[in-house]
Amino acid sequence: MIAVTISDFMKPEIVWFLVGLVLIICEFLMPGLVIAFFGLGAWVVAGVCLATKIDLNTQLLIFIVASVLSLVLLRRWLKGIFIGHIGSKQDIRHNLEEFVGQKAIVKETIRPKLAGKVEFHGTNWIAWADEEIPEGTPVEIIKKENLTFKVKPL
Numbered sequence: 001m002i003a004v005t006i007s008d009f010m011k012p013e014i015v016w017f018l019v020g021l022v023l024i025i026c027e028f029l030m031p032g033l034v035i036a037f038f039g040l041g042a043w044v045v046a047g048v049c050l051a052t053k054i055d056l057n058t059q060l061l062i063f064i065v066a067s068v069l070s071l072v073l074l075r076r077w078l079k080g081i082f083i084g085h086i087g088s089k090q091d092i093r094h095n096l097e098e099f100v101g102q103k104a105i106v107k108e109t110i111r112p113k114l115a116g117k118v119e120f121h122g123t124n125w126i127a128w129a130d131e132e133i134p135e136g137t138p139v140e141i142i143k144k145e146n147l148t149f150k151v152k153p154l
Contacts, residue, residue, distance in 0.1 A: 016043070020046060
């Protein structure tokens with residue numbers, strides 16, 4: 001019978017791999033596309049530890065350098081992919097303006113100073129307006145701020 005002890009799981013490459021896995025899972029819980037790069041850095045250290053034996057100070061240095069470099073070099077590109085930009089040169093203003101002038105349907109009554117919801121391309125979006133707009137009313141998107149639309153009735 002094979003006996004497995006806790007010391008079998010305390011190898012640096014396993015610890016770094018598990019730390020990286022936890023950090024990447026945390027990215028899904030707290031989106032922002034930052035924590036995942038530290039998970040990637042932990043996996044780089046796990047790979048280095050698997051290939052060679054290095055001390056803890058060197059492991060921490062590799063972790064910091066790999067995490068920061070991947071964050072600086074990859075975050076903008078990956079964020080563009082997740083937002084929906086596919087070109088190598090992303091013009092966010094162009095992609096935000098593509099919503100302006102489009103039509104949507106109010107799914108939850110919109111009141112001044114109290115946001116409601118509209119359906120646009122099969123997805124519900126938070127929306128606000130300067131006037132009350134009842135549910136079921138077709139509206140035009142006149143502005144987009146982050147994930148919120150400003151709308152007016154048609």
